[in-house]
Amino acid sequence: MRPGGALVLGVDSGGSGFRVALAAVDGAPHGDGPPAGRSAAVAGPGVRVVGSRAFGTPVPTGPGGIDAEWLVERLVPVARELLDDAGAGERRPVAAAVGAAGMAGLGDRLRAVLPGALRDALGVRRLALASDAVTAHAGALGGAPGTVVAAGTGLVALGTDLVRWRRADGWGHLLGDCGSGAWIGRAGLEAALRAHDGRRGGSAALLARAEALFGPVTGLPGRLYPRPDRAAVLASFAPEVARCAADDPVAADVLACAARHIAEAAAAVHPAGGAGDVALTGGLFRIGDPLLVPLRDELERQLPEARPVSAAGDPLSGALTVAAALAADSPTLPPEPGLLDTYDD
């Protein structure tokens, strides 16, 4: 099953592992052919995944940042396998895009190593190195202007009018990530402990859920503070807050407040004039209506011109979208150092 169209490679690297996909871009130029009429800037039927691999080990981060050599050692053979499996023969990927968490602050080695390594080993001559928020944006909105809120344990909002990027929050669980899973879980546990103490603002329902999940709350500090994954432990309580919200006004208030914060982040980065969609992506939104109903209200209030939409695709499909746009020589998303760096050899 030899794929038609140019081949592109996409990588999504995050805290829980990394994924690689090979796609055929219909209508985009072949490696040595002329550009076709149709732009591949928008993902969808034009970009067809022909193979993918997922790895449960995250790319390690050392004192020099994200370990580029470690990634190259694994990525190159995987890409060759995907090309072989697809019956690509002598055809090489025209373009590749790598989206990685921490790209801005920890991506120096990636930027130094990947362009040369992927050209030499795989013949990739057009490369994009992107923040995972950018590939989330590209996956959700397909290269169109608008805003993506990516929320799980943390939360970041990224918007573009296709001239420049704006980013809000993403500061981590102590400085921000307002409305994130860690934020909601932390607020829920605070309400549980307020009930335990007899302080105002307590919730007996959340106290019961906290004790069911973590044991007696007097032992909670000892179980939480020594752990390196404190933010994830806090976020693990967010679904309990959502479950209590229908009957518990304190839990409902936590989610209403989270919704306000999420909309504030979206409003801060959305293109002026309100053009474009607002897409919500990431595991947090799986807690469903207890968060989504107040969030739609807040978006209506704070961004009345914007249309809330579901994300069209995930960050891996976003990486393929970015690569396909490079292959078609028609990128729409604006380059910005640390956020979206492109290399054309």
Add this chain to the structure above:
Amino acid sequence: MRPGGALVLGVDSGGSGFRVALAAVDGAPHGDGPPAGRSAAVAGPGVRVVGSRAFGTPVPTGPGGIDAEWLVERLVPVARELLDDAGAGERRPVAAAVGAAGMAGLGDRLRAVLPGALRDALGVRRLALASDAVTAHAGALGGAPGTVVAAGTGLVALGTDLVRWRRADGWGHLLGDCGSGAWIGRAGLEAALRAHDGRRGGSAALLARAEALFGPVTGLPGRLYPRPDRAAVLASFAPEVARCAADDPVAADVLACAARHIAEAAAAVHPAGGAGDVALTGGLFRIGDPLLVPLRDELERQLPEARPVSAAGDPLSGALTVAAALAADSPTLPPEPGLLDTYDD
């Protein structure tokens, strides 16, 4: 200068070191004399410090909790020095009290080792092992009913009607410590980053102070999260919030909200009916009127019957108060396992 009255020993052990004091209790029974008429339950002129030592190394905490042997090795020679310096001759301390941070959860070795060790080495036959919140209470209110809010990086409220203790908050910077230095500093930094992002609730004044203190805020997560003393780093920003409060409504609102939380903790533990004073103690209150003015308003609102007072003494003087009450056989503060354990041999 041979001290008159019975001798008592007090120890205050906290995160930044430990202090030891020897005091003479006027009117309390001598080691071998009959009880005098006047109770020493209330600190003040009745308890006279005759010598003290401060150590900048905190008592280590290991897997077995607070290292009791380490403390005994240092405490015994220091106590002997203080006795020698005071010209005590053959007289021994009648009673001792040790107040330590973490006593409830980490004090098992102290409770197992100290009663025997201090009896054998120093002839101490009456001993109290107390949470540092209890010695703060005893220092602030001298053994009288009422409430103490101890606030620095963290915050805990402890109240008693002299029948039982009630405690609120003290859950640490992720789960509570609402209104503490870490809480105020964290809220101030969030407001700074909101201004940086263009989100609602931002403060340009706090952003300027944050950049003056920590450098460009884009580097703040990298400088904060890897540190083991994150809560102290957050708390170091609290004085900046106080400095901005006069001219910046966001900073003023952070302190108003902190004041509400502090009063909530006090109200949760104050004796029923409102009898007794509320004393504020700890380094946080040195930020002064920007916090104290709204806090007095909140206490007036939430605890109208209670009288806010300055702490009469610190936790070391509180340890001496507890020891003096044991020496006089007239303790007022109720024993409670883990909070205030007493030993009478």
